[in-house]
Amino acid sequence: xxxxxxxxxxxxxxxxxxxxxxxxxxxxxxxxxxxxxxxxxxxxxxxxxxxxxxxxxxxxxxxxxxxxxxxxxxxxxxxxxxxxxxxxxxxxxxxxxxxxxxxxxxxxxxxxxxxxxxxxxxxxxxxxxxxxxxxxxxxxxxxxxxxxxxxxxxxxxxxxxxxxxxxxxxxxxxxxxxxxxxxxxxxxxxxxxxxxxxxxxxxxxxxxxxxxxxxxxxxxxxxxxxxxxxxxxxxxxxxxxxxxxxxxxxxxxxxxxxxxxxxxxxxxxxxxxxxxxxxxxxxxxxxxxxxxxxxxxxxxxxxxxxxxxxxxxxxxxxxxxxxxxxxxxxxxxxxxxxxxxxxxxxxxxxxxxxxxxxxxxxxxxxxxxxxxxxxxxxxxxxxxxxxxxxxxxxxxxxxxxxxxxxxxxxxxxxxxxxxxxxxxxxxxxxxxxxxxxxxxxxxxxxxxxxxxxxxxxxxxxxxxxxxxxxxxxxxxxxxxxxxxxxxxxxxxxxxxxxxxxxxxxxxxxxxxxxxxxxxxxxxxxxxx
Numbered sequence: 344x345x346x347x348x349x350x351x352x353x354x355x356x357x358x359x360x361x362x363x364x365x366x367x368x369x370x371x372x373x374x375x376x377x378x379x380x381x382x383x384x385x386x387x388x389x390x391x392x393x394x395x396x397x398x399x400x401x402x403x404x405x406x407x408x409x410x411x412x413x414x415x416x417x418x419x420x421x422x423x424x425x426x427x428x429x430x431x432x433x434x435x436x437x438x439x440x441x442x443x444x445x446x447x448x449x450x451x452x453x454x455x456x457x458x459x460x461x462x463x464x465x466x467x468x469x470x471x472x473x474x475x476x477x478x479x480x481x482x483x484x485x486x487x488x489x490x491x492x493x494x495x496x497x498x499x500x501x502x503x504x505x506x507x508x509x510x511x512x513x514x515x516x517x518x519x520x521x522x523x524x525x526x527x528x529x530x531x532x533x534x535x536x537x538x539x540x541x542x543x544x545x546x547x548x549x550x551x552x553x554x555x556x557x558x559x560x561x562x563x564x565x566x567x568x569x570x571x572x573x574x575x576x577x578x579x580x581x582x583x584x585x586x587x588x589x590x591x592x593x594x595x596x597x598x599x600x601x602x603x604x605x606x607x608x609x610x611x612x613x614x615x616x617x618x619x620x621x622x623x624x625x626x627x628x629x630x631x632x633x634x635x636x637x638x639x640x641x642x643x644x645x646x647x648x649x650x651x652x653x654x655x656x657x658x659x660x661x662x663x664x665x666x667x668x669x670x671x672x673x674x675x676x677x678x679x680x681x682x683x684x685x686x687x688x689x690x691x692x693x694x695x696x697x698x699x700x701x702x703x704x705x706x707x708x709x710x711x712x713x714x715x716x717x718x719x720x721x722x723x724x725x726x727x728x729x730x731x732x733x734x735x736x737x738x739x740x741x742x743x744x745x746x747x748x749x750x751x752x753x754x755x756x757x758x759x760x761x762x763x764x765x766x767x768x769x770x771x772x773x774x775x776x777x778x779x780x781x782x783x784x785x786x787x788x789x790x791x792x793x794x795x796x797x798x799x800x801x802x803x804x805x806x807x808x809x810x811x812x813x814x815x816x817x818x819x820x821x822x823x824x825x826x827x828x829x830x831x832x833x834x835x836x837x838x839x840x841x842x843x844x845x846x847x848x849x850x851x852x853x854x855x856x857x858x859x860x861x862x863x864x865x866x867x868x869x870x871x
Contacts, residue, residue, distance in 0.1 A: 401447075402578075403440050403461070403836045404505065404739045405496035408432055408473065409628075410791055413487035417480060417790035423631065424479040425790075428472050430629035433834065435472070436496070437637050437697060439465040440835040443498070444578065444698075450498075457498055469494040505741045578698040579838030585827035586762040588770075593756040598717045598803045605715025607864040609813065610871050613643040613664040613673060615706045621677065623693020624650035627729050627792055627847055634692040636735070638676050638699050638832035643709055645672035645851060654727045657851050666871075668856035673711060675776070675846045676735075676832040678704045678821055698839075699832040707771060708820040713813035715864040716780060717803035721811045723857045724850045729788045730796050730815070732778045733845030738837045744793070747844030748775040752820065761842040765827055772821045772829070776846035780814035781805035813864050815848055 408414065409429050417425050443450065443461045450457045473490040480487055499505075600606050620642040626649065629635025633650050642648055647660025652672075662670040679686075679701030686703050688694025715721055734744035748758040750773045751766035758775070766772055779796035789795040797809050805811050823829055830839040837843045852860065863870035 401443075401498050401500055402739065402838055403436060403443060403465070403496055404499050405436055405465075405469070405836075406493040407736055407740050408469075408476075408490070408493050410740070410793075411490070411493065413490055414476075414790055415794060418484045420483040421479045422790065425476050426628075426630055427632060428476045428479070430632040430635045432469060432472055433629070433635070433637060435465060435468045437835050439496070440578070441697075444835075462496055462498070465496055466494045469496070505739060578835055579833075579840065580763070580827075580830045581838075582827065584763055584830075584839075584841060585765050586759060588751045588754045588757055588759075588764040588766055591754075591757040591759065591764075595756045595758055598801075600715075600717040601803075603719060604717045604803075605720050605811075605865045606867040607715055608869050609713045609860040609863045610869075611664055611666060611669045611671075611711050611713075612871065613662070613669065613671075613709065613711060615709045616641045616643050616663075617705060618663070619705075620646060621688075621703070622649055624648075625847065626650055626652045627731060627788070627849065636676075637693055637697050637834050638735075639688060639693050639703070640674040640832075640847075641677050641706070642672065642674045643711075645670050645849070648672040648674065648849075657727070657849065662851075666856065668853040670851040670853075672849045672851065673817065673846070675774070675817075675819065676844065678706075678772075678774075678823075678829055678831050680704055680823055681828045681830060693832075698835045701830070704821050704823055704829070706819045707822040708818075710816075710818040710820075712816045712818075713860050713864060714816055715813065716799065716805070716811035718799075719805070719811045720865045721813050721861055722782075723861050724782065724812045724852070725787050726850060726852065726854070726857075727787050728782070728796075728812075728850040729792060730778050730848045730850075731792050731845065732776050732848075733843075735834060735843050735845050736837060737842045738833075738840040742842060745842045746776065747841075747846070748777075749773070749841055749844070750775065759841070761840070763827065763829070763841045766825055768825050770825075772823055774819040774821075774844060776815075776817040776819075776844075778815040778817070778846065778848060780812060781809035782812045784808070784810050813860050817846055817848075 414425070439461050443457070446456065446460055450461075470491060473494055477486050477490050621639045622642075623634045623636050623639050624632070625636040625640070629650065631650055635650055644664050645652075645657050645660045645662055647656050652660075657670060657672065660670060664670070677699075679699070681701045684702040685700065686694065689700060690696060693699065733746040734740055734742075737745040742761070745760055748760060749762065749764050750758050751764050751770040752773060753770050754764075754766070755773060755775075764772060779798050781797040781799055783795050783797075786795040797805065797807070799805055799811070821829075831841065831844055833839045833843050850857075859870065862868075
């Protein structure tokens, strides 16, 4: 696949581009007054104007097979075949979403057409693939039961939560399971997860703080003609996905570090992906499968990461990190500016072919910090430990594993999970990922890529015999024009919702550097 080029927006671009249009699935358009020139200094610039022409955006809602209890402990001998089939299931949903988008007008005229043209063919493909998964596991262990019940998918309105509305009384997608302890209260006092799952309060996000800003950020209802232009190919985002950060109440709380805790930090400098290393693979979730992510990732650190990377090739790979002892790989979905400018991936899998369009933005800053536990000392991460934080399918799965936070510089005591921030002039967009900080002490990965690690509970303690490890805290900053004219890459059916943001990490620190990390963190020092 050709390498995607990098086009950095300049202040001159901001003066030229005054508006961007965000396409809504279902044919509606939102015309957004995105930004004025940074050189104009218009302190009295009016709030963004939006127009929702038709609110009929819908998506395909399927149970997430990978997170089901039946696949919590896939035997190692069957893992590679199961992973390939899980990636195939993602491709089937993507293909069905394309058909759904192409036939949306017909579906709106005749809802039954969706069953014949989209949902029934998708169910047949999923049934066959689920049978192959069951067979591959059954060859080496007890065959999982009930997978066939995960084959049916439904349609639902894009703005509804899982399990609400939807065609034929559509059922919401299954949330991630794995029984992680509460969300990372250890660092920011997030509220614990529901039903023992990973919590949704990362960075201390509380209902009042988040909800308080959701209705105040965009004026909405302003009249004007919708314009076509730099939208996300008809699959989001929409005006309601954005909120003015100044309307959000402060909602970040921190847990005090107790005696016996670890106050130190270690920061690794791996650049901002200025070289433009992108691909739509995901070696953790879909090893050996090209375009396994169906959206583009930014990479810093290890430069050998693609779908076919192995532990050996990562260990031998080059790194963008200043300290050459850190060959870890850090990656996340790219952020694109919706200014009508195409990237080189406009006709490529993972890019424009799957609704990921617009000008990829290079971060202005990437900070990768490993922090301690407020309640205990930390132990070294095992080499090649794999951690996924957040959920790329959170819009259809529900928010049990959603974990990225959105904010603006100067306002980082206000964090959003399911909204993009509209930052004031002079403030930059910030994405924050705080990774799981508890490890089971045995495994570098797990079948669902989650149960071998966990979040600390609301008091900052690791539960269920898990050990505290240095917590990766990832902060990615973007110098983009004020306004709602941007979106992250996503699976097509996830509609570029901010709640689907996620980060991936594979630890490839050499042993000596990992010892230094642990020493710095436990010793209360600030190290680089």
